[in-house]
Amino acid sequence: MLLCIDTGNTNTVFSVWDGEKFVGLWRISTDHRRTADEYFVWLSTLITLQKLELNIDACIISSTAPRVVFNLRVLCNRYFDTRPLVVGKPDCLLPVAPRVDFGTVVGPDRLVNTLGAFDRHGSDLIVVDFGTATTFDVVDTDGAYVGGVIAPGVNLSLEALHMGAASLPHVDVTMPAKVIGTNTVACIQSGIFWGYIGLVQGVVDKIREERERPMKVIATGGLAPLFDQGFDLFDAIEDDLTMHGLRLIHDYNKEMGNG
Numbered sequence: 618m619l620l621c622i623d624t625g626n627t628n629t630v631f632s633v634w635d636g637e638k639f640v641g642l643w644r645i646s647t648d649h650r651r652t653a654d655e656y657f658v659w660l661s662t663l664i665t666l667q668k669l670e671l672n673i674d675a676c677i678i679s680s681t682a683p684r685v686v687f688n689l690r691v692l693c694n695r696y697f698d699t700r701p702l703v704v705g706k707p708d709c710l711l712p713v714a715p716r717v718d719f720g721t722v723v724g725p726d727r728l729v730n731t732l733g734a735f736d737r738h739g740s741d742l743i744v745v746d747f748g749t750a751t752t753f754d755v756v757d758t759d760g761a762y763v764g765g766v767i768a769p770g771v772n773l774s775l776e777a778l779h780m781g782a783a784s785l786p787h788v789d790v791t792m793p794a795k796v797i798g799t800n801t802v803a804c805i806q807s808g809i810f811w812g813y814i815g816l817v818q819g820v821v822d823k824i825r826e827e828r829e830r831p832m833k834v835i836a837t838g839g840l841a842p843l844f845d846q847g848f849d850l851f852d853a854i855e856d857d858l859t860m861h862g863l864r865l866i867h868d869y870n871k872e873m874g875n876g
């Protein structure tokens with residue numbers, strides 16, 4: 618069975634592919650100080666609680682936080698007796714290479730998302746990920762990542778308002794009933810919600826204009842459903858896109874006789 622690990626800047630998600638489906642999905646906050654032993658105690662407790670019989674014999678990691686990888690590698694070596702594939706490292710093969718400026722290190726989450734989305738939806742895609750950052754990844758006809766857009770994430774923007782302005786409280790994002798807020802919280806919620814609707818719509822339109830062709834929009838990340846309430850922004854929402862991409866990359870490496 619394959620253990621897939623997706624480390625974002627805020628959360629790290631673990632899931633296991635049993636050969637037919639993903640079993641279990643476990644989320645822990647990202648912290649580079651967490652040791653292999655800590656991960657294992659946490660993970661094995663949850664696996665036991667769910668009465669799952671897991672035989673992990675392969676691991677793949679995507680991490681947007683480079684410092685976290687060391688301890689995740691130790692986890693895979695020590696507790697699962699395997700050498701993990703790490704997306705973005707030279708010894709992890711990708712079905713198609715990204716086409717970006719020389720020397721650019723593309724976020725591994727973006728590479729994984731684009732490969733996952735290309736497998737399910739074919740070419741000419743815009744993948745929108747509502748994570749710590751809100752990213753737009755453009756997928757070309759051959760499935761290659763050819764660039765995109767990085768904007769601050771929704772929760773990061775809310776946090777920044779609270780941090781930077783003494784009288785603004787911390788607010789959770791929701792869809793406000795009206796655009797014009799009549800109290801501070803409603804004003805912030807409106808700014809964030811309608812601001813991001815406008816951001817997504819505007820960026821998608823601009824990308825389509827620049828590419829001069831129709832492009833499907835695939836959304837992923839915890840907040841994607843919130844921004845889809847009746848606005849027709851996305852052709853599909855897939856909460857398992859990153860896990861799907863990780864599994865594909867693992868299978869591809871196996872096919873190529875790598876690891």
Ligand SMILES: Nc1ncnc2c1ncn2[C@@H]1O[C@H](COP(=O)(O)OP(=O)(O)OP(=O)(O)O)[C@@H](O)[C@H]1O
Nearest residue numbers: 625626627628747748749750789790837838839840
């Ligand atoms: N209504 C909501 N308001 C605030 N946060 C929400 C809401 N719904 C979901 N979330 C958050 O979305 C997150 C899940 O999203 P996701 O895993 O895509 O991104 P992340 O963990 O924040 O970022 P990263 O992947 O960069 O670490 C959860 O942390 C959850 O708290």
Ligand SMILES: CC(C)(CO)[C@@H](O)C(=O)NCCC(=O)O
Nearest residue numbers: 681722723724726727750752767
């Ligand atoms: C943009 C984030 C933070 C989104 O998770 C991540 O993909 C990242 O750190 N990327 C590196 C820079 C780039 O993708 O061009």
Ligand SMILES: [K+]
Nearest residue numbers: 625726748859
């Ligand atoms: K993510």
